Amino acid sequence: MFAGSAAVVDEWTDVPFLPAIPGVVVAWIVSVAIHEAGHFIVARRSGMTPYCVAVIGLYAWASSDGWRVRFTRLPASVGGFVISHFDADRSFRQQMLPMLVAGSGANLLMGLLLGAIGAWFWPSSGGAYLCALAFFSACVGVANLIPVRNKFLDNDGLLLLHWLRGDCEHAPAMLMHRLNALSIKGITAENYPTEWIEGLRDTPVLGPAVRHWFRLCARQNTGAWSDIAEIGQEFEADVQALPPAAAKALSVFIQQMRTEVVFSEAMASEHDDGGICRHIDALLDWYFPALRPRCQALEAALRGDRVAMRGFLGESEKKMRKTHDLGYKKSEEIIRGSIMAAAK
Ligand SMILES: [Zn+2]
Numbered sequence: 001m002f003a004g005s006a007a008v009v010d011e012w013t014d015v016p017f018l019p020a021i022p023g024v025v026v027a028w029i030v031s032v033a034i035h036e037a038g039h040f041i042v043a044r045r046s047g048m049t050p051y052c053v054a055v056i057g058l059y060a061w062a063s064s065d066g067w068r069v070r071f072t073r074l075p076a077s078v079g080g081f082v083i084s085h086f087d088a089d090r091s092f093r094q095q096m097l098p099m100l101v102a103g104s105g106a107n108l109l110m111g112l113l114l115g116a117i118g119a120w121f122w123p124s125s126g127g128a129y130l131c132a133l134a135f136f137s138a139c140v141g142v143a144n145l146i147p148v149r150n151k152f153l154d155n156d157g158l159l160l161l162h163w164l165r166g167d168c169e170h171a172p173a174m175l176m177h178r179l180n181a182l183s184i185k186g187i188t189a190e191n192y193p194t195e196w197i198e199g200l201r202d203t204p205v206l207g208p209a210v211r212h213w214f215r216l217c218a219r220q221n222t223g224a225w226s227d228i229a230e231i232g233q234e235f236e237a238d239v240q241a242l243p244p245a246a247a248k249a250l251s252v253f254i255q256q257m258r259t260e261v262v263f264s265e266a267m268a269s270e271h272d273d274g275g276i277c278r279h280i281d282a283l284l285d286w287y288f289p290a291l292r293p294r295c296q297a298l299e300a301a302l303r304g305d306r307v308a309m310r311g312f313l314g315e316s317e318k319k320m321r322k323t324h325d326l327g328y329k330k331s332e333e334i335i336r337g338s339i340m341a342a343a344k
Contacts, residue, residue, distance in 0.1 A: 023129050027136040029056055031107060032079040035140055038106025039082040039099055046095040047087035049184055049324050055080040064323035065289045075152045079140070085324075088181035092169045100160045107141025110134070175199045176207065179214055183327030188334070189217035205246050209238040210253070216260055221334050225268035232261035252287050255279045263295055270342060272302045290319035290332060294339070301343040309343055 051062040118130030147157035200211035212235040276295040297312035
């Protein structure tokens with residue numbers, strides 16, 4: 001596509017090849033951005049909640065404190081992606097199909113539109129660039145509809161094929177999505193169907209480790225703090241069994257889980273055993289900004305500093321205000337109440 005678009009500009013206009021190259025790079029970035037914007041807009045219109053968007057190296061995450069953006073290196077075979085939570089009350093298939101088609105749909109639509117505008121201004125260099133951009137956008141759209149298995153992410157065409165053919169909606173791999181959808185809706189972990197949580201044990205690769213998260217949240221919300229040390233040990237055993245690449249992909253979650261285990265043990269023993277924040281690093285702060293001040297609030301509560309505790313609780317609450325995850329918000333409210341009750 002790169003060579004094709006550059007050649008279009010080079011051959012059909014007076015613009016020399018080399019200055020056309022930055023134009024083609026821009027065309028590539030714009031085409032991927034159009035593609036992901038299509039996914040994002042239609043996901044929202046279908047009732048889904050997008051929470052993670054990547055375009056080339058730009059990575060945006062809907063944290064509890066609003067959208068956060070940073071640069072990251074994506075695998076060379078992945079231009080971008082949008083990841084969304086489902087609406088628990090609607091058919092997943094009816095949400096997924098329009099969202100999958102929307103990326104390529106946006107590319108083809110923009111291809112037509114920009115091609116028409118470019119043709120109008122032809123043969124000026126601006127018109128030629130617009131035609132090249134239209135060509136590029138259409139190529140990105142068509143390429144994404146051809147089913148290709150990717151090491152990192154199944155592409156739209158392959159996912160579309162799965163969702164059109166099979167009963168993906170009730171596949172065990174969807175259990176995690178079902179549980180997340182309940183959380184988005186405002187249902188907290190102690191009210192999730194136990195068979196869904198236990199079913200994660202049989203889902204491939206990440207399921208067994210992630211299952212402990214829902215078990216842990218259910219215990220935290222009901223004040224069963226002393227049960228959590230055992231969940232922590234089972235979690236560590238499942239982490240040990242993960243392939244190295246999967247453990248790397250889950251590294252933020254692993255640190256989050258370890259922090260929650262340390263937090264819960266401190267709640268159970270009413271004793272700070274060496275710093276409740278000790279597993280929180282800069283990346284965990286970036287993803288879950290309310291976690292550190294909540295842990296600091298417990299540290300303050302256990303040393304009898306009620307003024308500092310209230311300050312940290314207020315800070316943590318403030319960082320939860322923009323969350324889209326209503327179940328997470330409710331759980332944090334319950335936990336803040338437990339910290340106040342534990343204050344010496
Ligand atoms: Zn796509």
